[in-house]
Amino acid sequence: MSERCYITTPIYYVNDRPHIGHTYTTVLADVMARHRRMMGEEVYFLTGTDEHGQKIEKAAAARGITPKALADEVVPNFETMWKRMEITNDHFVRTTHAAHKAVVQAKFLELLASGDIFKATYKGLYSVSDEAYVTETQAKEMQAQGLAHQLVELEEESYFFRLSAYENWLIQLYEKYPEFVQPEFRLNEVKQFVAPGGALGNLQDLSISRTSITWGIPVPGDEKHVVYVWFDALLNYLSACREGFWPPTFQLVGKDILRFHAIYWPAFLMAMHRQDGDDLQGELPARIRELLPRTILAHGWWLMGEDKMSKSKGNVVRPDQLLKFGNDAVRFFFMREMTVGLDRSFSFEGFMDRLNADLANGLGNLASRTLSMLIRYREGRVPVPATLDAMDLEILETGRLAASAYLEKAAANDFHGALEGLWTYLRQLDGYIVKAEPWKLAKDEGAQAKLDTVLCLLYRALRATAVLLAPVMPAMAQTLWKGLGQSGAVADQRFAGLDYDAPAPGPVAAPEPLFQRIDKETVMTELDAASAAAAPAAPAAELPLDVPPLREVVDYDTFAKTDLRVGLVLTAEAVPKSKKLIKMTVDIGFETRTILGGIATGYTPEELVGRKVVVVANLAPRALMGIESHGMLLAASDNNSKPYLVAPPADARPGFIVK
Ligand code: ME8
Numbered sequence: 001m002s003e004r005c006y007i008t009t010p011i012y013y014v015n016d017r018p019h020i021g022h023t024y025t026t027v028l029a030d031v032m033a034r035h036r037r038m039m040g041e042e043v044y045f046l047t048g049t050d051e052h053g054q055k056i057e058k059a060a061a062a063r064g065i066t067p068k069a070l071a072d073e074v075v076p077n078f079e080t081m082w083k084r085m086e087i088t089n090d091h092f093v094r095t096t097h098a099a100h101k102a103v104v105q106a107k108f109l110e111l112l113a114s115g116d117i118f119k120a121t122y123k124g125l126y127s128v129s130d131e132a133y134v135t136e137t138q139a140k141e142m143q144a145q146g147l148a149h150q151l152v153e154l155e156e157e158s159y160f161f162r163l164s165a166y167e168n169w170l171i172q173l174y175e176k177y178p179e180f181v182q183p184e185f186r187l188n189e190v191k192q193f194v195a196p197g198g199a200l201g202n203l204q205d206l207s208i209s210r211t212s213i214t215w216g217i218p219v220p221g222d223e224k225h226v227v228y229v230w231f232d233a234l235l236n237y238l239s240a241c242r243e244g245f246w247p248p249t250f251q252l253v254g255k256d257i258l259r260f261h262a263i264y265w266p267a268f269l270m271a272m273h274r275q276d277g278d279d280l281q282g283e284l285p286a287r288i289r290e291l292l293p294r295t296i297l298a299h300g301w302w303l304m305g306e307d308k309m310s311k312s313k314g315n316v317v318r319p320d321q322l323l324k325f326g327n328d329a330v331r332f333f334f335m336r337e338m339t340v341g342l343d344r345s346f347s348f349e350g351f352m353d354r355l356n357a358d359l360a361n362g363l364g365n366l367a368s369r370t371l372s373m374l375i376r377y378r379e380g381r382v383p384v385p386a387t388l389d390a391m392d393l394e395i396l397e398t399g400r401l402a403a404s405a406y407l408e409k410a411a412a413n414d415f416h417g418a419l420e421g422l423w424t425y426l427r428q429l430d431g432y433i434v435k436a437e438p439w440k441l442a443k444d445e446g447a448q449a450k451l452d453t454v455l456c457l458l459y460r461a462l463r464a465t466a467v468l469l470a471p472v473m474p475a476m477a478q479t480l481w482k483g484l485g486q487s488g489a490v491a492d493q494r495f496a497g498l499d500y501d502a503p504a505p506g507p508v509a510a511p512e513p514l515f516q517r518i519d520k521e522t523v524m525t526e527l528d529a530a531s532a533a534a535a536p537a538a539p540a541a542e543l544p545l546d547v548p549p550l551r552e553v554v555d556y557d558t559f560a561k562t563d564l565r566v567g568l569v570l571t572a573e574a575v576p577k578s579k580k581l582i583k584m585t586v587d588i589g590f591e592t593r594t595i596l597g598g599i600a601t602g603y604t605p606e607e608l609v610g611r612k613v614v615v616v617a618n619l620a621p622r623a624l625m626g627i628e629s630h631g632m633l634l635a636a637s638d639n640n641s642k643p644y645l646v647a648p649p650a651d652a653r654p655g656f657i658v659k
Contacts, residue, residue: 005041006245007033009252011050011093011236014074015059018081020302020309020317020346021254027334028299028415029252030087034471035410040494044245047082048093048236049075053229054131057215058606067215071096081319085327086474093240095217095232103239104232105220107272108159116162116271119222122207123155128610131229133207143651152570152610153587159209159225165280166267167203171195172284173266179295181262182413183341186255186298190262206264234265237293248293250413258298266292297413300343317346325518328473329355335415335472336423348527352520359476359515362426363465367480369433370458371511377442380507382459382485383452392453395432398425399461400500406468407495415472422468429461459484459508460500467493476514483509546639563618564634564658565589566648572605575625583627584608588615589655596629602642614646614658 009029012022026047033045051071060070071094079092093100111117125139126132129150134142139151173180174191181187195202209225210216216226237248253261273291274280301308304315322330333354338344374380388396402425409418433454441451463484470477470490481490485506567586575581580598582605595615599608614634621630635643648658 003041004245005033005036005043005249006241006247007036007043007045007250007252008237008248009047010254010257011048011095011233012078013055014049014051014071015055016311017074017077018319020319020322022078023081023085023319023330024302024334024338025252025254025299026082026087027085027331028340028413029250030085030089031331031335031415031471032250032252032413033088034474034491038467038471038491038493038495039411040496043090044242045089046091046093046237046240047087047089048091048240049078049095050229050233050236051075051094051096052216052226052232054128054210054213054215055229057213060215061606062604068096084323085319085331090242091240093236095236097239100236100239101217104217104227104235107235107238107268108227108231109220111161111268111271112159114271114274116165117159117208118162119157119159121155122158122160124153125151126154127151135204148651149611153568154212156207156211157225158207158211159219159222160205161208161231161264161268162271163206163264163267164201164203166270167194167200168281169270169284169288170203170263170267171200173289173292176284177289180266180292181258181296181298183298186258186341187262190258193259194263203263230260230264231268234260234268237265247291249295251293251296253296253298255298255300258296261293261296262298265296269293297340299338299340302338303343303345305345305347321348322351325352325355326515328476329359329515332359332419332473332476336419337416339416340413349520349524352518352523355515356517356520358423360517362423364514366426366429366458367462367483367514368511370455370462371483371508373438374455374459374508375510377438377451378455380485380509382504382508383456384503385453385456386449388453389450391432391435392457395428395457395461398428399464403464403468403498403500410468410471419472422465425461426465429458433458459504463504464498464500466490467495467498479512479514483511485509548639560659561618562616565615565617566652566654566656566658567593567595567613567615567617567631567633568654569608569611569613572608574600574605575627578625581625582608584633586613586615586631586633587654588617588631589653593617593630594628595631595633596624596627597633597635599633599635599643599645602635602644611645612648612652612654614648 007029009025012018029045029047033043036043049071051067056067056070060067063070075094082089108117122133124133127134127142127150134151142148142151171191171194174187174194178184178187181190208228208231209219210228211224213226216229217232219225219227237251251261269292270288273288278285302317303309304317307313307315309316319330333351336354336358374382385392402421405421406418409421436454438451438454441447441454462480463486466477466480466484467490470493474491477490485504485508487505565588567588570585570587570592572582572584575583575596578600580600581596582600582603584595584597586593586595616632616634619632621628623629634646636646637643648656
C-alpha cells in the first residue's frame with residue numbers, strides 16, 4: 001500500500017475575504033499535496049472555514065445580519081478563490097456543518113466523562129481580539145503594546161480543559177519528537193512558552209466554554225454555554241479527516257496560531273487517546289505519539305515593507321491584485337521567495353522582478369530557444385546523442401545532482417531552496433548553450449552528431465524540469481510538457497519513475513511563450529493611479545470651533561472636590577429608545593458601577609468594552625430613562641462634533657486618581 005499523507009491548512013475566519021496570508025498558506029499546502037502525490041503517496045488535503053465565535057458574531061452584528069448569513073456570504077469567496085488558484089483540496093470543511101458539530105459535542109462529552117473537562121468559576125483578564133484568557137505576563141505584554149483596551153476582566157462559570165495535567169507529556173513530545181514542530185526555532189518558542197527554563201508548572205487549565213456569546217456549538221446538556229471557538233475549530237482536523245488518514249502528516253499554520261496548534265491541540269488529542277493506566281506524570285506512551293500530528297509546520301508572515309499587513313493600515317495585499325499576472329506566477333513567487341518559517345517583505349516591484357527574471361527570461365527563454373532549435377535544425381524530432389564529451393558529461397552530472405537536490409529539499413518542504421537550486425541549474429544550461437554554440441554547429445557538416453547531443457541533452461533537461469515543477473506551476477508545466485511532444489498529464493508522472501534518458505515520443509511543438517514579460521513601469525504607474533484613487537478622500541474642511549466662552553474661574557480647592565478616577569468599561573449596551581445613551585458597567589478599581597453616557601453618536605457598545613476611561617466618581621447619582629447612573633465619563637467635543645472619550649494611558653490601572 002502506498003504511503004498516506006494527510007495535509008491541512010488552518011480553517012479561515014469568515015470575517016474577511018481571502019488575503020495574501022490565506023492564499024500563501026493554501027498554495028503551500030497545495031504544492032505539498034501535489035508534490036506528495038507525484039512522490040506516489042496517497043494524499044488527503046483538507047481546508048475550510050472557521051465560522052463560530054465572538055469575532056464572527058461581532059462582524060455580523062456590525063453588518064446587521066446573522067452570523068450564519070455572514071458565513072454563507074463569505075465562504076464562496078474562499079471556495080472560488082481556491083478553484084481559481086487550482087487548489088486540489090479533497091474536502092472543504094465548515095464548522096457549521098452538522099457532522100462537525102456532532103464530533104465536537106461527542107468529544108466534549110467524552111472528555112467530561114473522563115474528567116479532562118470539568119466545570120468551575122473563572123475570573124481573569126480576557127483578550128477580546130484573541131478570544132482567549134491571558135496570563136498576567138501576556139496582559140503586561142499587551143499593555144506595553146498599547147493593546148490594553150482589548151483586555152476585559154471577566155468572571156464566568158466555565159468548563160475547563162485540564163491542560164495543566166498534560167504539561168509533562170507535552171514537554172516530552174517536544175524533547176523526544178522534535179519533528180513535531182518545524183522549523184526548529186519555532187519549536188524552541190513553544191518549549192519556552194510551556195516550560196520557561198525547563199521548569200514545569202506553567203500551563204494553566206484552559207477555559208473551553210463561553211456564556212458571554214451565543215454563536216457557537218452548544219455544550220450538550222448545558223446549553224447556556226457554547227464551546228470555546230478554538231476547541232471547536234481545532235477539532236475540524238478530526239471531524240473532517242477521511243477514514244484511514246489519521247493522524248495528520250503536515251499541519252500548516254501561521255506563526256501567530258502556532259501556540260494553539262502545538263500546545264492545546266496535542267493536549268486535546270492526548271486526552272482523547274489516553275487509557276486507564278496511562279501515567280500523566282510518567283513517560284509519554286509511543287502509542288499516543290503515533291496518534292498525534294506528525295508535524296506542525298509554522299510559516300512566517302508576508303509583511304509590507306517592515307510593517308504587518310492590516311485592514312486598518314489599508315496595506316493588505318489581496319490575491320486578485322496578483323492573479324492578473326497568472327496563477328502559476330503567483331504560486332511560483334510564493335514558493336520561490338518565502339523560506340518556510342521566516343517573515344518576508346512583499347513589494348509589487350520585487351514580485352515583477354522575480355517573474356521577469358525567472359519565468360520570462362530564465363525558464364521561458366530556455367524552453368523557447370530549445371524548442372525553436374529542435375524545429376529549425378531537426379524538424380521537431382528529438383535526436384539521440386551519439387557521443388558525449390567532457391562538457392556534456394559535466395552538464396549531465398550537474399542535472400542529475402540538481403534533480404536529486406530538488407527532490408530532497410521539496411520532500412522536506414523547502415521549496416524556496418529547491419527552486420533556487422533548480423534555477424541555478426537552468427542558468428548552467430544557458431551557459432552550456434553559450435559554450436556549445438549550436439548555431440555554429442548547425443552550419444558545420446562535420447558537427448551534426450555533436451549538435452544531436454546538445455539538442456537532446458537540452459530536451460531531456462527541460463522534460464525533467466517540467467515534471468519537477470508540476471506541483472508548483474501546474475499549468476505552465478503542462479504547457480511545457482505538451483510543447484515537448486509528451487502526451488497525458490504531467491501531474492500523472494511519478495518522480496521515482498522519472499526516466500531521464502527515455503526516448504522522446506513525438507515531434508516537439510512550436511514554443512508557446514510560458515510567461516509574458518511584464519512591463520514593470522506601466523504596471524507601477526497603473527498601481528500608483530489605483531492606490532491614489534483608493535486613498536481616502538481628503539477630510540472635509542473642518543468647521544470652525546464652536547464652543548461656549550470660558551467659564552468663571554474656580555480656586556483649586558473647588559476643583560479638587562471633583563474625584564476623577566481611571567475606569568475600565570466591562571460591559572456596554574445601548575439604552576432602548578434612546579439615541580444617545582449607552583449603559584455601561586465600569587470597574588473603578590475598588591468597585592464596579594453602572595454609568596450612563598450620552599456617547600452613542602460616537603461609539604458603539606462593542607467599541608467601548610475593554611476601553612479605559614476617566615470617570616467623575618463622586619457625582620451624585622442621577623436617573624436617566626429610568627436607570628440610575630453612578631458617575632460620568634469625561635469626553636471632549638465642541639457643539640458640532642461627536643464626543644471623544646478622554647483616554648488614560650494604557651497602563652494606568654482602574655482606580656488611579658486623575659488630578
Ligand atoms: O487564525 N502572511 O484564521 P485567520 C502570512 N480561524 N500569513 C498570514 C498573514 C500574512 N500577512 N496574515 C494572516 C485563524 N496569515 C483561525 C485558524 S485553525 C483551527 C483556526 C495567516 O483567517 C495566519 O497566520 O485569521 C493564519 O495562519 C491564517 O492566515 C488564517 O488566519
